[in-house]
Amino acid sequence: MPVGEGRMALNKIHVRQFRGRVPGHRFRRIAIVGAAMFLLLFATGCAKSQQADGDGGTGLDELIWYYPQNKANADLQLVNDEVNRLIADQIHAKVKLQPVDFENYEQKLNTLVAASDPMDIIWTSNWLFPWDANARKGVFQPLDELLERDGRKLKASMSPRFWNDGRLDGKQLAVPNYQIAATRPSLIIQKRFVDKYKLDLGTIRKIDDIEPFLKQLKEGEPGIVPFGTTRGFYTSHIYGIDWRASVYRNDSTNRVLPDVTPEMRQNFALVHAWYDKGYINQNAATLNNVSDVYNKGNTAVWFDFTGKPGSEAEFKAGDGGFDVVLVPLAKPSFTGAASSMNAISRTSKHPDKAMQLLELVNTDKQLYNTLVYGIEGKHYTRAAGNYIKLIPDSGYFTNTDWVFGNIRNEYLPEGAPADKIEQTERINNEAEVSPYYDFVFRTDDLKAELANVKAVNDEYYAALATGTVDPEKYLPIYKEKLNRAGSERIRAEKQRQLDEWLKAKGKK
DSSP, rough: OOOOHHHHHHHHHHGGHHHBTOOOHHHHHHHHHHHHHHHHHHHHHHHHHHHHHTTSSOOOOEEEEEEEEOOOOHHHHHHHHHHHHHHHHHSEEEEEEEEEEEHHHHHHHHHHHHHHOOOSSEEBBBSSSSSSHHHTTTTTTOHHHHHHHHHHHHHHTTTHHHGGGGGGGGGOOOEESSOOEEEOEEEEEHHHHHHTEEEEGGGGOSSSGGHHHHHHHHHTTTEEEEEEEESOOGGGGGGGGEETTTTTTOTTTTTOOOOHHHHHHHHHHHHHHHHHHOBTTTTTTOOOOTHHHHTTTEEEEOOOOOOOTTHHHHHTTTTTTTOOEEEEOOOOEOOOOOOEEEETTTOSHHHHHHHHEEEEEEEEHHHHHHHHHBBBTEEEEEEEEEEEEEEETTTOOOOOOOHHGGGGGOEEETTTTTTTTHHHHHHHHHHHTTTTTTTTOOOGHHHHHHHHEEEEEEHHHHHHTTTOOOOHHHHHHHHHHEEEETTTHHHHHHHHHHHHHHHHTTTO
């Protein structure tokens, strides 16, 4: 309560009752001392009340951090308390962890942003709650000055190659989480079936090569889904198409391809044949999460678009505890760090503390592993070397080390290769970089067309990509609807911008 209100309250005290009982000069002294004591107690009480309203009486600023999760954790508050214990003395702040399940994350964050709700740190990416679109809308604060003042160790922890993916219009607007920054499309296969059927992994060089193995599984393993999927396995990487510009690699004409390519037709025909033969889960087109494909442990093979080192341990944890092997189908392509980043919200009241927290998460091994694995002794135990053993059903399990920060700080779960970090760094450094990597397709004038194309994809793509429907019948319908939605205008505009970019680079 303001002190002025205290004075008003004091004026209402009926002090005349003292007169006649004490001499005048003593009365005045008592009145003055009493007034001073009253105001002091009143102001102190108001200050404590305001402090309790703002930070629970701890005197620490509270940061709010939103990020996605696979499922809710019963021990989230315990872990949150431990995180706050670790950071309190270092940045004189506390954090409120606000995980949201992946399926609802984007809708939730859009709602919070629209309402200008207070947030400090927001996880963002190029595939969920898109960072560039939100950055252009002013959702995030520029970080350049904050990094220089409060994040120098963080800035030095990654090369410019990573930081560039969080820059827009010359400003740093997001902090990349150092992890795999390359895509290496791969098959994930349960090891028990590899051993049983003596599958020679060296013979699998393209997706088609796995079909004889799927036939063995269908005939010899009742109750097992030979190949599990939710969105199929079409990706430009395994068909010689540059992912950045939608151009055939080594195409001197730099012709931007349409949405439906001959390779897509080939892929959809293959997956439909597998679906008809019973190799693919029959509910493929209706599942929302990729983990729904393998989380019961009854799927033998599935496709992983990233193929990151160490994912064997993650898949094992989500696959009923069965060991898996990873079989790459293409050389890694450098796709950058935009797949997982953390930004500071424009509504943050403490951006300096938010940057300090991000630096700690990315440089403090104990803090990072607490966020990823929980509390030692309760949620995991230490094993030899850098390994840990997760405690089943312990109340905290994320399986998303890449959400929080720099994976080079993490302990390795059982089943991860001992050189996981070294593999990750090597792939990041050696991955093929697209010759069009710096090309940015500006879509501000194509919002209607992009929305219409998305609506068509929402209606048809999953059914075609999973083989649920016959591409001979439905692919022409899909292609026609894409054209009506404006896909050709999008392609033509992309071609125009690419030609301008090539000319400016002296490549045309």
